[in-house]
Amino acid sequence: MYKSLLCLRYLKTRYIALASIISMTLGVATMIVVNSVMDGFSTDMRTRLRGILADVIVETNSLDGEANTQELKERIQRAVGNDIEGMTATVEIYAMLSVQYGSQWQSKPVTLIGIDPATKATVGPLAKYLMHTKEGTVPDWNLSPEAMAYRKEWTTRAQWMVDRWNHNPPPLEEADEVNEQVSFEESVPLEPEPEPKFAQDSGESPFDAAAESKGSAPKFAEQQGKAINPFSQFDKKEDRDPSEPLKARVYIGYGLVSFPYEDPETGETKMFQIVKPGDDIKISTVTAGHPPEPTHFNATVVDLFKSDMSEHDSSLVFCNLEYLQEARGMIDPESGERSITSIQIKLKNQDDAAMVVSKLEEALPASQFRIRTWEDKQGPLLAAVEVESAILNVLLFLIIAVAGFGILAIFFMITIEKTRDIGILKALGASSNGIMSIFLSYGLALGLVGSGVGVIVGLLFVKYINEIEGFITWLTGRKVFDQRIYYFPEISTHVEPMMVFWVAVGAMVIAVLASILPARKAARFHPVESLRYE
Numbered sequence: 001m002y003k004s005l006l007c008l009r010y011l012k013t014r015y016i017a018l019a020s021i022i023s024m025t026l027g028v029a030t031m032i033v034v035n036s037v038m039d040g041f042s043t044d045m046r047t048r049l050r051g052i053l054a055d056v057i058v059e060t061n062s063l064d065g066e067a068n069t070q071e072l073k074e075r076i077q078r079a080v081g082n083d084i085e086g087m088t089a090t091v092e093i094y095a096m097l098s099v100q101y102g103s104q105w106q107s108k109p110v111t112l113i114g115i116d117p118a119t120k121a122t123v124g125p126l127a128k129y130l131m132h133t134k135e136g137t138v139p140d141w142n143l144s145p146e147a148m149a150y151r152k153e154w155t156t157r158a159q160w161m162v163d164r165w166n167h168n169p170p171p172l173e174e175a176d177e178v179n180e181q182v183s184f185e186e187s188v189p190l191e192p193e194p195e196p197k198f199a200q201d202s203g204e205s206p207f208d209a210a211a212e213s214k215g216s217a218p219k220f221a222e223q224q225g226k227a228i229n230p231f232s233q234f235d236k237k238e239d240r241d242p243s244e245p246l247k248a249r250v251y252i253g254y255g256l257v258s259f260p261y262e263d264p265e266t267g268e269t270k271m272f273q274i275v276k277p278g279d280d281i282k283i284s285t286v287t288a289g290h291p292p293e294p295t296h297f298n299a300t301v302v303d304l305f306k307s308d309m310s311e312h313d314s315s316l317v318f319c320n321l322e323y324l325q326e327a328r329g330m331i332d333p334e335s336g337e338r339s340i341t342s343i344q345i346k347l348k349n350q351d352d353a354a355m356v357v358s359k360l361e362e363a364l365p366a367s368q369f370r371i372r373t374w375e376d377k378q379g380p381l382l383a384a385v386e387v388e389s390a391i392l393n394v395l396l397f398l399i400i401a402v403a404g405f406g407i408l409a410i411f412f413m414i415t416i417e418k419t420r421d422i423g424i425l426k427a428l429g430a431s432s433n434g435i436m437s438i439f440l441s442y443g444l445a446l447g448l449v450g451s452g453v454g455v456i457v458g459l460l461f462v463k464y465i466n467e468i469e470g471f472i473t474w475l476t477g478r479k480v481f482d483q484r485i486y487y488f489p490e491i492s493t494h495v496e497p498m499m500v501f502w503v504a505v506g507a508m509v510i511a512v513l514a515s516i517l518p519a520r521k522a523a524r525f526h527p528v529e530s531l532r533y534e
Contacts, residue, residue, distance in 0.1 A: 024450025443515025
């Protein structure tokens with residue numbers, strides 16, 4: 001009984017012990033917060049990567065692709081057919097995306113992926129990442145009624161401007177201004193172009209050619225001796241309705257066509273979108289064959305792709321597979337066989353990925369194909385996250401170790417200061433084990449209080465971490481978690497109960513271990529020696 005009373009008294013009255021408790025609390029709370037954030041980041045990133053890719057990817061070693069698509073699928077089915085839940089063929093190539101905004105063309109490098117939405121949905125949640133497609137439905141390449149209405153509206157308005165221009169063309173110095181005003185209203189190119197010939201440019205209006213080669217319409221007009229009509233594309237006799245979407249259709253990454261800006265009234269950061277479903281964009285890439293030749297085509301935006309992973313939203317463009325194969329010349333003129341560059345496979349059991357890769361490596365020649373899991377394909381990124389998490393855990397563990405050394409120093413001070421009290425207890429009959437247990441119990445109490453409070457503080461911080469980030473941003477005027485830099489729009493967290501348990505237990509073990517040496521020293525005190533000079 002006296003042991004518990006002494007422990008409680010020292011815990012209440014020793015303010016120096018409060019420093020150890022605070023150190024323990026901060027260490028435990030910090031480890032819980034960091035592990036939860038890193039685990040949340042890793043979990044969300046893995047989920048999105050698996051949704052965009054698949055469990056296993058079979059890739060050709062050449063960008064020309066593999067022509068015998070059906071035969072390749074049959075070989076895969078024979079090798080691992082019982083393990084497959086879904087499979088889709090794709091064509092993946094680097095490209096350049098060009099979007100007109102005002103009188104300026106903005107170009108960005110992208111990864112262009114030709115897909116079949118119906119089969120792509122069998123290997124990943126494609127509809128989940130499309131902003132204007134209901135989750136759970138099978139996506140397609142048809143424009144929504146809202147996108148069709150929007151497209152007809154801006155084409156009608158552009159045709160009205162053509163008629164107005166032809167009857168009353170503006171002076172040369174106003175040519176750029178008129179084009180900029182109309183383009184800015186729609187935030188899209190206002191010259192729908194005829195169907196492109198494959199592996200060729202679709203042909204541009206004189207205004208486009210002048211702007212690109214000369215830099216401005218007035219300068220070109222001065223050389224030609226006449227004003228340039230920026231809507232001349234609508235003057236052409238076309239076989240199709242300009243309001244109808246083009247043959248090439250795309251899902252475009254949200255980050256490619258949206259830009260953050262600060263609202264001057266509220267000070268909030270908002271996104272300004274320059275392309276909407278129904279608009280047309282230009283894509284430049286290379287054909288198959290040796291050497292590859294440049295090819296350009298225009299495409300209609302069907303939907304926006306938003307996975308909330310900034311790296312992918314700012315680099316991916318999905319195109320209808322058949323058109324991309326034609327544009328790149330990936331169709332055999334004799335047999336009509338279409339080539340592909342990769343096959344994505346979804347497995348019934350994700351844990352069988354390594355076994356499936358091993359079987360496919362035996363069934364397919366290594367000189368033609370490369371078989372990898374989605375984790376292998378994104379290996380450097382995932383490895384970097386794991387290394388960072390491990391290093392942070394080691395550094396934060398040192399905070400708890402510092403608290404342990406604080407407990408060690410405090411207990412040595414107590415043994416020196418309370419030598420007489422220890423001698424009196426021994427003289428009254430307290431055993432060496434009893435004296436030792438007082439210090440061990442005191443260390444355990446410090447560990448329990450410090451780790452308990454640390455767990456509570458850490459879990460509360462994790463729960464309200466985005467609100468805390470917003471408050472710090474408001475207080476300092478600087479964005480703490482900028483979605484333009486990091487992968488996700490907000491801080492993701494995932495609390496693992498076993499992680500919390502082991503962090504708390506580790507903190508208590510360190511506190512008890514730090515009290516062993518002072519406890520052993522106090523237990524060795526002889527009552528006569530302790531009271532000799534009292």
